[in-house]
Amino acid sequence: MPGKELLSPCMDCREAEAVFLIRSRHLCRNCYVRFVGHKVLRRTEQYRLRRSxxxxxxxxxxxxxxxxxxxxxxLHMVYTQMKEQRSRPHAPEGFDLHVLIIDPSSISSSSPPLGEALELLQQRFPLASFTQLPLHAAFELVPDLGGVLPxxxxEGFNKDDASLSPKEHLDAFRASISSNTSAADVDSVLVTRLIVAFAKRNECFGIIWGDSDxxxxxxxxxxxxxxxGSSLTWQVSDGMTPFxxxxxxPLRDLFTAELQNYADCFAELTDIIKPDAPLSDNILTKNLSIDQLMLRYVSSQGAKYPGVMSNVTRTANKLQASQLSTNGTRCALCDTLICNSKGVYNQALHDTSPSQLCYACDRSRPGLS
Known part of the structure; x- marks a missing residue:
């Protein structure tokens, strides 16, 4: 008996109905998952084949x-690869996966706490290790931060109140920053410092970030x-960092819409994913941080011209680290190396700088941004 004729056969297997369109190719569910997963596999293969x-x-x-x-x-893609590898006899040792969740309610008061999400994640991905921390845990993991923030x-921050808890201390500091761009920038710096410190404490050799193209x-x-701009060689590019x-x-070759299609293929991801709150169109542009403004621009233009947005990322990935000398001085806030032709930050040109700050952190300070 002849098989059922397909109205739109998958362009890869030719055995199932195509349900997704990706890069001008009509694919069925299984071939789509394989196609998307392979892009991540190529960028994590060195970890998968790692031999201890x-x-x-x-x-x-x-x-x-x-x-x-x-x-x-x-997480779903990497965990699937890790699970498949461990099921094979005589396979390389591979890696252990640690997952760090920074409580979103400790970053933004408008974000609800995760609630039972951590327990659900541990049930769904038992081979991975999960830890949840608030943002103010950075004071514990990075002790020097307590002296840097004041x-x-x-002057807008009261540094002498010893009765404040770490959370209250962080909230008071963030409240002293009136610029939306500076506040978002400092939050990003603190999140990165916390994640890096946690990775070092747990002897991780690398961090994989879930950033799409x-x-x-x-x-x-x-x-x-x-x-x-000097941080782009590690902030958006694969490789070694100053830390x-x-x-x-691993997701650098995939767009958000393609990731959404992947998530729709797996019911176990439905109750884990917390959608980002969309930016209201009623918010004035001047009230947006630079990060929000650029994300809004890329989200709107990326749907029309995905190739242009890909070129932005690919070009940044070709950048090389600065060859300027350094004496090992690091920014007191973001912990990156401070470089110029003399090897140190020229504070004579910035008398308001409180200590060794890189150019970006110095210009984002309250009263200067």
Whole structure:
């Protein structure tokens, strides 16, 4: 008996009805998942094939999870690869996966706490290790931050109130920053410092980030606008960072819409993903941070011209680290190396700088931004 004739056969297997269109190819569900997963596999293969010395534990990588679309999809993809590898006899040791969740309610008061999400994640992904921390845990993992923030904030921040808890201390500091762009920039710095410190404490050799192609394009444009262009060689690119850890972006070849299609294929992701709250069209542009403005621009234009946004990310990925000398001085806030032709930050040109701050952190200080 002849098989059922397909109205729109999958262009790969020719055995099932095509349900997705990706890169001008009509694919069925299984072929779509395989196509998208392969793009991530290519960028994590060095971890998958990693062989540990006899008698030593597997290497560890860290995945920061926001429970948003991209990081949740990345967790599912990497976990699937890890599970398949461990099911094969005589396969390389591979890696152990640590997942760090920073409580969203500790970053934004408008974000609800995750509630039972952590327990659900542990049930769905039992081979991974999960940890949830508030943002103010950065004071514990990065002890020097407690002394840096008052000097950065200036007179608008009461640094002498010893009765404040770490959370209250952080809330008071953030309240002293009136600029939306500076507040978002400092939040990003604190989140990165917390994640890096956690990775080092747990002896992870690398961090994999759940940033899609359009998210990386928005970050590229925002970083340049904020004066953080020198950090693009590790902030949006694969490779070693000033923190002594590898940063990898396995989703860099995939768009948000493609990740959403992938998530729709797996029911177990439905109750894990917390959709990002859309920016209201009623918000004045001047009230948006640079990060929000660039994300809005990329989201709207990326749907029309996806190739243009891809070129932004690909171009940034070709950049090389500065060859300017450094004496090892690091920014007191973001912990990146401070470089110029003399190897140190020229504070004579910035008398208001409270300590060794890089150009981007100095210009974002309250009263200067």
């Amino acid at each position: 010395a006899p008698g030593t534990p597997r290497g560890k990588i860290l995945l920061p999870l926001s429970c948003g679309l991209a990081s949740s999809v990345l 000097r950065y904030a200036g 359009d998210r990386l394009a928005a970050k590229t444009l925002a970083s340049v606008a904020k004066g953080r 002594g850890l590898e940063f990898r972006f």
